[in-house]
Amino acid sequence: xxxxxxxxxxxxxxxxxxxxxxxxxxxxxxxxxxxxxxxxxxxxxxxxxxxxxxxxxxxxxxxxxxxxxxxxxxxxxxxxxxxxxxxxxxxxxxxxxxxxxxxxxxxxxxxxxxxxxxxxxxxxxxxxxxxxxxxxxxxxxxxxxxxxxxxxxxxxxxxxxxxxxxxxxxxxxxxxxxxxxxxxxxxxxxxxxxxxxxxxxxxxxxxxxxxxxxxxxxxxxxxxxxxxxxxxxxxxxxxxxxxxxxxxxxxxxxxxxxxxxxxxxxxxxxxxxxxxxxxxxxxxxxxxxxxxxxxxxxxxxxxxxxxxxxxxxxxxxxxxxxxxxxxxxxxxxxxxxxxxxxxxxxxxxxxxxxxxxxxxxxxxxxxxxxxxxxxxxxxxxxxxxxxxxxxxxxxxxxxxxxxxxxxxxxxxxxxxxxxxxxxxxxxxxxxxxxxxxxxxxxxxxxxxxxx
Ligand code: TYD
Ligand code: MG
Numbered sequence: 001x002x003x004x005x006x007x008x009x010x011x012x013x014x015x016x017x018x019x020x021x022x023x024x025x026x027x028x029x030x031x032x033x034x035x036x037x038x039x040x041x042x043x044x045x046x047x048x049x050x051x052x053x054x055x056x057x058x059x060x061x062x063x064x065x066x067x068x069x070x071x072x073x074x075x076x077x078x079x080x081x082x083x084x085x086x087x088x089x090x091x092x093x094x095x096x097x098x099x100x101x102x103x104x105x106x107x108x109x110x111x112x113x114x115x116x117x118x119x120x121x122x123x124x125x126x127x128x129x130x131x132x133x134x135x136x137x138x139x140x141x142x143x144x145x146x147x148x149x150x151x152x153x154x155x156x157x158x159x160x161x162x163x164x165x166x167x168x169x170x171x172x173x174x175x176x177x178x179x180x181x182x183x184x185x186x187x188x189x190x191x192x193x194x195x196x197x198x199x200x201x202x203x204x205x206x207x208x209x210x211x212x213x214x215x216x217x218x219x220x221x222x223x224x225x226x227x228x229x230x231x232x233x234x235x236x237x238x239x240x241x242x243x244x245x246x247x248x249x250x251x252x253x254x255x256x257x258x259x260x261x262x263x264x265x266x267x268x269x270x271x272x273x274x275x276x277x278x279x280x281x282x283x284x285x286x287x288x289x290x291x292x293x294x295x296x297x298x299x300x301x302x303x304x305x306x307x308x309x310x311x312x313x314x315x316x317x318x319x320x321x322x323x324x325x326x327x328x329x330x331x332x333x334x335x336x337x338x339x340x341x342x343x344x345x346x347x348x349x350x351x352x353x354x355x356x357x358x359x360x361x362x363x364x365x366x367x368x369x370x371x372x373x374x375x376x377x378x379x380x381x382x383x384x385x386x387x388x389x390x391x392x393x394x395x396x397x398x399x400x401x402x403x404x405x406x407x408x409x410x411x412x413x414x415x416x417x418x419x420x421x422x423x424x425x426x427x428x429x430x431x432x433x434x435x436x437x438x439x440x441x442x443x444x445x446x447x448x449x450x451x
Pocket of ligand 2: 101102103124170
């Protein structure tokens with residue numbers, strides 16, 4: 001009897017080691033080796049080229065016409081994809097369980113099915129469950145082909161017969177190929193299945209959407225190489241307590257990254273939110289202390305977000321610093337700058353920061369708004385009504401410019417804001433209608449201008 005061969009595969013780089021080690025000998029990362037029982041039978045076609053025609057040419061000879069996009073008709077999804085799906089393109093969509101990945105893709109396929117041949121391959125739900133969901137969504141399902149299957153070989157065969165223009169694989173972790181003996185979801189299986197599907201996509205010009213599960217720390221489960229194989233990686237995220245869902249591109253070979261699409265989960269599936277600025281602002285009748293509105297820029301889209309701070313006397317020597325939706329480390333740093341350069345102390349105070357609506361702001365343009373909200377809560381003094389504040393704050397107490405200041409100010413003006421405090425270099429060259437702009441160079445100037 002042949003002995004079962006155990007190898008250890010690195011989660012990060014996909015490198016294979018014969019024995020377990022704390023550190024991956026290929027990429028040097030620690031604790032990334034997973035046990036993997038597999039005898040790799042020769043996988044046929046493994047080294048076939050990706051393109052239908054693999055000859056060497058001059059780059060100028062290559063036909064590089066803009067390929068027509070296939071719009072999904074879900075405008076927010078198309079925005080993130082850079083205009084729609086690309087024939088032969090492979091898109092990986094990651095997200096927490098229950099966030100709405102299957103719902104989104106079913107809606108997209110249903111709307112695509114009017115004009116394209118589409119196939120939905122599900123390894124997670126039965127045909128009946130999917131039909132029930134489709135009925136609940138109220139989408140037209142007459143032309144959506146459905147295949148509940150997890151065997152890659154059968155799926156590839158079905159694909160060759162049907163040759164759909166768009167395929168959804170829900171999810172890549174449930175698929176398995178008979179060429180490998182390891183369990184579905186293992187690093188080797190995920191990698192092999194996705195590269196086989198990618199090869200099919202490139203050869204037949206089929207657009208493939210892979211659903212990927214995420215691990216506890218938020219990365220797509222399976223090896224990092226998965227992200228290298230595919231053309232675009234999208235993350236679908238959102239607060240489980242709010243109905244808003246954000247989709248953003250982490251990688252996109254056919255468009256810009258950092259684009260953001262906004263959806264709301266309703267009882268009839270996902271609805272597009274065309275004007276997200278309004279939803280991240282809480283509605284106060286009167287200005288309240290500790291609240292400051294900023295304009296964040298996600299991709300090409302400016303968005304107004306309310307940053308709230310609560311500063312309260314600490315009742316234990318260990319003060320609390322909590323940041324939701326903004327970077328926790330940044331908070332400690334900014335409080336030190338506030339003390340040093342504006343003379344405002346908070347070392348005996350608990351400080352909590354929250355970006356309203358479950359939105360996550362990754363850019364430093366939120367610095368100034370966070371600090372002004374903290375000062376407002378500390379002084380228990382609301383900011384004037386209809387004011388927006390943004391800017392990066394440096395360790396020397398300077399207020400640094402942010403990208404696309406002009407567009408941010410225009411978005412604020414559009415939503416009825418009349419005042420702004422911005423970094424000096426972001427002062428608009430032309431007056432923005434209905435907007436009074438105060439440009440500041442230092443943190444203490446900004447604090448003085450706000451109160
Ligand atoms: P689903 O698409 O199954 O998530 P995923 O594939 O990412 O795991 O979404 C399931 C959740 O969405 C479930 O908790 C119920 C909710 N939902 C609605 O609120 N309205 C709807 O119309 C549908 C179809 C789902
Ligand atoms: Mg699902």
